[in-house]
Amino acid sequence: MAAPQPKVLVVEDEPAQREVLAYNLEAEGFAVAKAGTGDDALMLVEEDTPDVIVLDWMLPGVSGIEICRRLKTRPATRSVPIIMLSARSEEVDRVRGLETGADDYVVKPFSVVELMARVRAQLRRTRPAAVGQRLEFDDIMLDSETHKVFRGGKALKLGPTEFRLLSTFMEKPGRVWSREQLLDRVWGRDIYVDTRTVDVHIGRLRKALSQHGGEDPVRTVRGAGYALG
Numbered sequence: 001m002a003a004p005q006p007k008v009l010v011v012e013d014e015p016a017q018r019e020v021l022a023y024n025l026e027a028e029g030f031a032v033a034k035a036g037t038g039d040d041a042l043m044l045v046e047e048d049t050p051d052v053i054v055l056d057w058m059l060p061g062v063s064g065i066e067i068c069r070r071l072k073t074r075p076a077t078r079s080v081p082i083i084m085l086s087a088r089s090e091e092v093d094r095v096r097g098l099e100t101g102a103d104d105y106v107v108k109p110f111s112v113v114e115l116m117a118r119v120r121a122q123l124r125r126t127r128p129a130a131v132g133q134r135l136e137f138d139d140i141m142l143d144s145e146t147h148k149v150f151r152g153g154k155a156l157k158l159g160p161t162e163f164r165l166l167s168t169f170m171e172k173p174g175r176v177w178s179r180e181q182l183l184d185r186v187w188g189r190d191i192y193v194d195t196r197t198v199d200v201h202i203g204r205l206r207k208a209l210s211q212h213g214g215e216d217p218v219r220t221v222r223g224a225g226y227a228l229g
Contacts, residue, residue, distance in 0.1 A: 005031040006123055006130045009050040011041040011067070012085070013059050021054060024112050025119065038062025042070070045077060051130070052122050054115070057086035057097065065100050072101030081122035085110070129167035137170050137228060138217065140209070154212045161186065162205040169218070169228035178225040202226055 008030045012018040015036070022032045033050065035041040038059045045053070053071070057064040064084060071077040084102040086093060097105045104118050123131050132145040141150045144167060149156045158166065164186045168177065177185075179195040186201075187193045206216050219227045 005029060006052070006127055007031045007033065007048065007050040008119060009033045009035065009041065009044055009053045011035045011038070011053065011059065011064065012056045013037065014056075020112065021115070024116060025054075028116055028119075030119070036060075038064070038067050041067055045071065045080075049077060049080060051080070051127055052119055053080060053082045054119065055082050055084055055102075057084060057088060065097065068097070068100045068102050079126065081126055083115070083118055083122065127171055129171055135167070135170040137173050139214070140166075140170070140217065142166060142170055151209060151212060151214060156208055156211060158208045159204065161201050162208055165201055165205050166209075166228075169226075173229045174227060176221045176224050176227045181225070198226075 006029075008025050010018055010021045010025065010032060012021060012034075013036050018034055018036065022034055025032045033044050033048070035044055038061050041053075041055070041059075042062070044050075055064045055067060059067075064086075068082050068084065071080060071082065081103040082101065083104040083106060084097045085106050085108060086097065087108045088094075088097075089107045094105050094107075103122060106115060106118065120131055124133060129135060129142070129144040135142045135144065139152045142163075143149075147163060149158055149163065149166065165182065168182065168185050179198040182198050183193055183195065187197075202218060206218050209218070210216060217228055219229065221227055
């Protein structure tokens with residue numbers, strides 16, 4: 001089973017522009033959700049939190065600025081990168097967008113190629129393994145491009161699910177992941193897997209990480225889930 005694709009939510013009220021963005025993002029390997037209004041966008045975020053949001057400023061109903069403000073004040077969505085799209089090119093508008101919480105600001109008309117690069121840049125910051133980055137934690141090194149893992153310089157043998165679990169942990173060391181969050185990130189929301197399956201694969205990951213000795217770096221947080229370190 002392949003790892004779930006990084007998820008991008010495109011919020012744009014112009015159908016032609018929305019489809020162009022979705023087409024190019026899908027061609028880059030992203031899973032794309034689309035919304036034409038602010039209300040639809042908020043509903044989609046509630047149902048399935050994306051990895052990046054491409055958000056138009058001018059929307060019918062709830063504006064892009066208001067959506068950005070709401071999402072950045074919620075703990076569950078505060079860390080989701082938002083790229084604001086706007087025809088407003090004045091410095092005061094850029095400042096307002098960024099101060100509201102947008103992580104990037106792109107003026108229309110824009111280069112689609114440049115926007116794709118900006119999406120990848122946000123993913124490198126929040127989900128580095130998804131874009132082929134090399135991750136390191138203590139004496140563990142994970143190369144997401146070659147799918148190889150080393151500990152103390154020695155190669156480790158990991159199954160594909162254990163590799164995705166370790167990638168998730170190493171992207172945010174110290175963060176506590178619930179079983180449900182790990183199911184969503186590692187298996188994907190569209191696939192039904194019992195939460196007890198997470199415990200089985202965590203056990204396999206621990207065994208793999210200790211195959212050359214060394215302490216178990218995966219921490220069990222009673223009643224909450226698991227964390228690395």
